[in-house]
Amino acid sequence: xxxxxxxxxxxxxxxxxxxxxxxxxxxxxxxxxxxxxxxxxxxxxxxxxxxxxxxxxxxxxxxxxxxxxxxxxxxxxxxxxxxxxxxxxxxxxxxxxxxxxxxxxxxxxxxxxxxxxxxxxxxxxxxxxxxxxxxxxxxxxxxxxxxxxxxxxxxxxxxxxxxxxxxxxxxxxxxxxxxxxxxxxxxxxxxxxxxxxxxxxxxxxxxxxxxxxxxxxxxxxxxxxxxxxxxxxxxxxxxxxxxxxxxxxxxxxxxxxxxxxxxxxxxxxxxxxxxxxxxxxxxxxxxxxxxxxxxxxxxxxxxxxxxxxxxxxxxxxxxxxxxxxxxxxxxxxxxxxxxxxxxxxxxxxxxxxxxxxxxxxxxxxxxxxxxxxxxxxxxxxxxxxxxxxxxxxxxxxxxxxxxxxxxxxxxxxxxxxxxxxxxxxxxxxxxxxxxxxxxxxxxxxxxxxxxxxxxxxxxxxxxxxxxxxxxxxxxxxxxxxxxxxxxxxxxxxxxxxxxxxxxxxxxxxxxxxxxxxxxxxxxxxxxxxxxxxxxxxxxxxxxxxxxxxxxxxxxxxxxxxxxxxxxxxxxxxxxxxxxxxxxxxxxxxxxxxxxxxxxxxxxxxxxxxxxxxxxxxxxxxxxxxxxxxxxxxxxxxxxxxxxxxxxxxxxxxxxxxxxxxxxxxxxxxxxxxxxxxxxxxxxxxxxxxxxxxxxxxxxxxxxxxxxxxx
Amino acid sequence: xxxxxxxxxxxxxxxxxxxxxxxxxxxxxxxxxxxxxxxxxxxxxxxxxxxxxxxxxxxxxxxxxxxxxxxxxxxxxxxxxxxxxxxxxxxxxxxxxxxxxxxxxxxxxxxxxxxxxxxxxxxxxxxxxxxxxxxxxxxxxxxxxxxxxxxxxxxxxxxxxxxxxxxxxxxxxxxxxxxxxxxxxxxxxxxxxxxxxxxxxxxxxxxxxxxxxxx
Numbered sequence: 001x002x003x004x005x006x007x008x009x010x011x012x013x014x015x016x017x018x019x020x021x022x023x024x025x026x027x028x029x030x031x032x033x034x035x036x037x038x039x040x041x042x043x044x045x046x047x048x049x050x051x052x053x054x055x056x057x058x059x060x061x062x063x064x065x066x067x068x069x070x071x072x073x074x075x076x077x078x079x080x081x082x083x084x085x086x087x088x089x090x091x092x093x094x095x096x097x098x099x100x101x102x103x104x105x106x107x108x109x110x111x112x113x114x115x116x117x118x119x120x121x122x123x124x125x126x127x128x129x130x131x132x133x134x135x136x137x138x139x140x141x142x143x144x145x146x147x148x149x150x151x152x153x154x155x156x157x158x159x160x161x162x163x164x165x166x167x168x169x170x171x172x173x174x175x176x177x178x179x180x181x182x183x184x185x186x187x188x189x190x191x192x193x194x195x196x197x198x199x200x201x202x203x204x205x206x207x208x209x210x211x212x213x214x215x216x217x218x219x220x221x222x223x224x225x226x227x228x229x230x231x232x233x234x235x236x237x238x239x240x241x242x243x244x245x246x247x248x249x250x251x252x253x254x255x256x257x258x259x260x261x262x263x264x265x266x267x268x269x270x271x272x273x274x275x276x277x278x279x280x281x282x283x284x285x286x287x288x289x290x291x292x293x294x295x296x297x298x299x300x301x302x303x304x305x306x307x308x309x310x311x312x313x314x315x316x317x318x319x320x321x322x323x324x325x326x327x328x329x330x331x332x333x334x335x336x337x338x339x340x341x342x343x344x345x346x347x348x349x350x351x352x353x354x355x356x357x358x359x360x361x362x363x364x365x366x367x368x369x370x371x372x373x374x375x376x377x378x379x380x381x382x383x384x385x386x387x388x389x390x391x392x393x394x395x396x397x398x399x400x401x402x403x404x405x406x407x408x409x410x411x412x413x414x415x416x417x418x419x420x421x422x423x424x425x426x427x428x429x430x431x432x433x434x435x436x437x438x439x440x441x442x443x444x445x446x447x448x449x450x451x452x453x454x455x456x457x458x459x460x461x462x463x464x465x466x467x468x469x470x471x472x473x474x475x476x477x478x479x480x481x482x483x484x485x486x487x488x489x490x491x492x493x494x495x496x497x498x499x500x501x502x503x504x505x506x507x508x509x510x511x512x513x514x515x516x517x518x519x520x521x522x523x524x525x526x527x528x529x530x531x532x533x534x535x536x537x538x539x540x541x542x543x544x545x546x547x548x549x550x551x552x553x554x555x556x557x558x559x560x561x562x563x564x565x566x567x568x569x570x571x572x573x574x575x576x577x578x579x580x581x582x583x584x585x586x587x588x589x590x591x592x593x594x595x596x597x598x599x600x601x602x603x604x605x606x607x608x609x610x611x612x613x614x615x616x617x618x619x620x621x622x623x624x625x626x627x628x629x630x631x632x633x634x635x636x637x638x639x640x641x642x643x644x645x646x647x648x649x650x651x652x653x654x655x656x657x658x659x660x661x662x663x664x665x666x667x668x669x670x671x672x673x674x675x676x677x678x679x680x681x682x683x684x685x686x687x688x689x690x691x692x693x694x695x696x697x698x699x700x701x702x703x704x705x706x707x708x709x710x
Numbered sequence: 711x712x713x714x715x716x717x718x719x720x721x722x723x724x725x726x727x728x729x730x731x732x733x734x735x736x737x738x739x740x741x742x743x744x745x746x747x748x749x750x751x752x753x754x755x756x757x758x759x760x761x762x763x764x765x766x767x768x769x770x771x772x773x774x775x776x777x778x779x780x781x782x783x784x785x786x787x788x789x790x791x792x793x794x795x796x797x798x799x800x801x802x803x804x805x806x807x808x809x810x811x812x813x814x815x816x817x818x819x820x821x822x823x824x825x826x827x828x829x830x831x832x833x834x835x836x837x838x839x840x841x842x843x844x845x846x847x848x849x850x851x852x853x854x855x856x857x858x859x860x861x862x863x864x865x866x867x868x869x870x871x872x873x874x875x876x877x878x879x880x881x882x883x884x885x886x887x888x889x890x891x892x893x894x895x896x897x898x899x900x901x902x903x904x905x906x907x908x909x910x911x912x913x914x915x916x917x918x919x920x921x922x923x924x925x
Contacts, residue, residue, distance in 0.1 A: 384809050385910050459873045460902050464830070466854055467770065468911055471833075474774040475807055476914060477764040480743045485914075486764070493767060 075106075076339060094437040096208040096338050100430070103342015111346055125407040126307075129337050133204055134228070134314050135299045138321030141228075145221040147488075152379050152387075153222060156395070157229035160371045161199055165237055167367040169195025172359065179355045189241055194421050196237040197409055198364060198428055202402030203227040203314075204337055205429075209400060209437045213444055219391055223398040231314035231404075232263035238408060239310065263315055266306045270316030273302035274323030281324070295324055337403045344406070345426050351419035360424045361431050364401070372396040390447050397440055400432040401425075459521060726798060730805035740804060744797050753794040754778075769856050773833050778803050782832045789838055809913035819909060824900070826912045831899050841893030844874050877902050 079102055083095055146153070169192035176191065206227045210220055236259040277298035299320045306316035372395050380386045387395075409418070409425045473489040723737050732740070747762070748754045759765070759775045768774065781788040783806070784799050806829045810822050834842045834850055848870040855866045874894075881898040894902070 384913060384915070458876055458902075459869065460876055461906055463851060463854065463869070463873055464903060464906065465911075467830075467850070470768055470770045470854070471774060472807070472912070472914060474765055474768045474771060475804070477762055477768070478747075478759060478774070478778075479740060479804060479914075480746070489768075 072339075075102075079339070092438065094209045094212055094433075094441075096205060097434050097437055099338035100342040100345075100433065103339035103344075104346055105342070106339065107343035107346030110343070125337070125340075125403060126313075127304075129340075130204075130314075130404070131300055131303045131317060132296075133207070133337075134303075134317045135296065135321050138228070138299075138318035141225075141318070141322055142217070142221065143322065145217050146225055149218065149221055149225070151382065153225035153229060155375055155379055156222065156226040156372070158233055160226065160375055161201075161230040161233040162237070163371045163374075164199030164364075164367045165192065165196040167195070167370070168199055168360070168363045169193070171363055171367075172356075175355065175359045190417055190421075193238065193241045194424075196234060196241060197405050197421075198360065198401060198425060199367070200230050200234040200401070200404060201227040201399040202404050204404070205400035205402035205433055205437070206398060208338075209433075209440060210398060213441045215394065215444060218385075219394050219398070222391075223395055226395075228314065228318055232259065232266060232312040234404075234408070235310075235312050236262050262310070262312050265309065266312030266315035267319045268316075269306045269309075269311060270299075270302045270319030270321075271323055273298045273305070273316070274320040277320065277324040295321075298324065341403055341406060341426075341429065345430075350423045352423055353420050356420060357424045357427045361428055364428055364432075368399045369396045372399075393447070394440075394444065397436055397443065400436060401429050402433065403429070405429060726801055729798075730801050731808060732801065732805060737801065740801060741797060744800050753796055754800060755794050770853050773836075773850075773853065776836075777829070777833050780832055782838070783829060786828075807912060807914045809915065810909045822909050826908050827900055827903060828896070830903075830908075830912075831896055834894075841895050842899070843893040844870065847874055847894070 076099075079099060080095075083098060169188075172194060173188045173191040201223070203224065206223055210224065236255065240255045240258065277294055280294055280298075299317055302316045302320040303313045306313040372392050376387050376392050376395075405425050406422070406429060409422045469485065469489075473485040476486045723734050726732070726737055727734060730737075744754065747758050749758070756775055756779060759778065760771075765771050765774070776791070777783060778800065779791050779793070779795060781790050781792060783803050785802075806826055810819060814822070831842070834846055836846055836849070848867060851870040851873070852866040855869075877894050877898055881894075881901055
């Protein structure tokens with residue numbers, strides 16, 4: 001399959017180069033190789049001089065733009081597919097690096113054909129590529145950890161970025177003065193501008209790398225939140241310095257005011273559109289299909305509207321997504337950005353200046369580290385959960401730069417310095433993405449940083465989280481302390497009574513979090529049970545405790561041991577389906593990687609499909625494994641098999657427990673360990689069903705409880 | 711342990727400070743609040759707490775108020791409930807919510823955790839028998855979901871059942887079908903919430919208590 005993929009990619013590359021070589025005029029969509037980026041990228045000035053087109057080209061020209069765009073997108077998707085099929089590589093090298101390399105290759109090929117390839121211009125980036133990513137990030141932003149750490153995140157975003165910008169800019173200026181004659185024409189303002197551009201941590205790069213290393217929630221939200229919020233700072237500083245360089249009459253106070261206007265204005269614009277979107281979604285309960293379109297369009301409008309007023313478009317996108325979500329294309333975009341970056345690297349006119357570049361890279365690192373340490377020292381005085389040295393290291397190390405810096409660089413007007421700046425920017429980006437991106441995973445493991453808890457949140461913990469919320473709110477009210485919990489609770493109640501009623505249709509609005517959590521868990525258990533039920537494994541907990549044990553009733557019923565396991569399967573399937581029908585209405589939540597769980601029809605067909613597959617595999621296994629020993633079957637083959645089966649459900653959790661779960665159950669059994677497979681299946685299923693016996697006769701309760709069993 | 715200057719006129723603060731670990735500043739602020747709640751009397755009654763308007767929409771209000779009058783929270787050996795409490799007991803109950811100091815040894819941290827979990831346990835175990843039975847746990851979940859009407863009640867039952875099952879599975883592991891799981895003991899409770907980071911979650915920053923704003 002990998003060969004097939006590579007072949008496809010090569011074919012695509014060839015097509016691209018052929019396409020770009022079969023024309024006489026330079027490309028229209030985005031080449032700014034020779035045009036000075038003024039923001040308005042109309043390329044008409046540099047194009048058509050000939051009036052007579054060859055007939056062949058004319059026809060192709062007609063579709064060229066969408067044709068090439070589609071091919072680029074196709075390339076991006078194929079790349080993404082390829083990386084998933086060849087997992088070995090992506091374990092070492094983060095995806096973003098590979099994509100840049102692909103971009104480099106494509107760019108190299110195109111350059112060899114001596115054509116002008118598409119370069120990542122600012123318009124393409126800011127208007128088309130960036131919004132989907134930010135929207136996706138904002139929409140799926142985990143609200144709770146974000147708000148809990150908002151102070152820290154804001155401090156890092158605002159103060160940290162300011163520090164970085166000024167430190168780098170100032171020091172670069174100093175270095176430029178000291179170093180060779182060529183650099184001395186770099187004036188202070190240009191340096192500060194450069195510092196601003198290079199200092200912002202990039203959300204795309206961070207997202208791409210952090211997603212893969214599964215770091216614990218706190219660190220993830222800190223670095224990622226910072227990368228999202230520092231856009232406002234960057235925008236303001238950038239415009240400030242630009243104005244400064246033109247006029248010089250701007251004061252610092254104006255800058256601060258400007259910052260607040262930009263940030264808050266952006267949030268406000270986003271909030272307006274978000275509320276609009278939420279309101280609209282109230283009426284889309286019967287046409288679910290177009291709901292995502294609404295989400296996307298409203299958010300995009302928010303972004304564009306904010307950009308009109310020079311407000312922070314990114315912040316408006318985020319606030320729009322955040323607001324819309326509780327009440328209802330990014331992959332491609334991300335991929336494209338990195339590929340384009342690679343292409344632009346090969347292409348763009350470079351002006352390499354050793355001193356400048358190396359000092360830049362060095363300064364970026366130093367400044368980031370100093371900034372993080374300094375800020376953490378101050379922040380830790382206000383936090384209950386302090387940030388440890390390990391945390392600080394990861395936050396500092398995870399400050400990757402990305403395409404935003406590159407695009408901002410493109411907006412610079414100063415021509416001769418611009419190339420030098422761009423080269424340095426690209427180098428820094430490459431350095432952070434490649435070196436830091438690749439090494440962060442082994443470092444995380446080396447430092448034994450706390451990873452994301454892979455284990456499911458237990459229902460007891462969920463109950464107690466809710467309980468504690470209310471308890472702390474109550475205590476705060478009693479001692480008159482208007483703190484974090486008080487305001488959160490007030491906001492919640494306001495939301496519930498007024499806002500939700502307007503913005504969410506039907507009974508969805510009143511469902512408390514505990515119930516939705518429970519249903520979600522039930523659903524997951526049901527799916528896991530179906531998968532594992534016919535391969536005769538216990539899903540999660542190692543116990544035979546059943547509801548009989550906790551119900552305060554007397555003599556439990558003893559069920560007859562079934563002779564046919566298939567009949568038991570039928571029963572299980574029937575009960576589960578009945579329960580699934582019930583949870584159908586209640587399951588609402590999106591999850592970043594579980595989108596397939598949403599519609600009910602998908603559930604049933606998904607389960608049915610899995611069951612069939614599992615059934616088939618089991619039959620095959622029975623045939624060829626009847627000669628093996630029981631233990632080897634249980635311990636070695638099954639975990640491997642279920643790993644390949646359940647690729648979409650987290651296979652690590654259940655698998656880890658499979659091996660130990662066999663032993664207690666087997667030791668339970670009265671007969672000898674060596675048994676034919678069928679009987680083992682039966683016995684284990686008996687254990688399974690014994691744990692499903694209920695003393696409560698009612699069908700409703702039986703169904704509900706059935707699906708939840710360990 | 712905070713500034714050691716004694717506030718003039720309140721020499722008993724130093725005892726309270728030793729006992730509960732609050733600083734003098736915090737104690738004086740809380741004392742003001744106490745006086746406000748009890749209408750300048752020396753003791754606080756249940757009605758005084760029920761009269762707080764912000765508390766009225768809290769689903770577990772009754773249990774919170776009850777916790778203040780539960781003698782088990784005053785000292786480990788006592789039992790039963792009282793009708794009224796003095797400032798000292800008020801402060802002791804509040805001290806369960808102090809955030810842990812940054813520089814603490816492992817045993818101190820462990821004892822803080824135990825304290826807080828003990829408080830929670832006492833809140834659930836309403837009949838003082840040392841275990842949380844299924845009925846009591848059901849009651850807890852029902853209260854939590856009490857704002858959701860009928861939908862809440864039936865789901866509360868299954869949620870509580872499921873939670874209980876989980877506790878039993880974690881704590882006891884293997885039980886014969888005819889054994890009966892009495893209820894969650896304190897050890898099981900500790901084990902259950904061992905991954906919960908309770909010492910940080912169950913804390914309030916007492917420094918910003920401003921009694922002029924609240925009613």
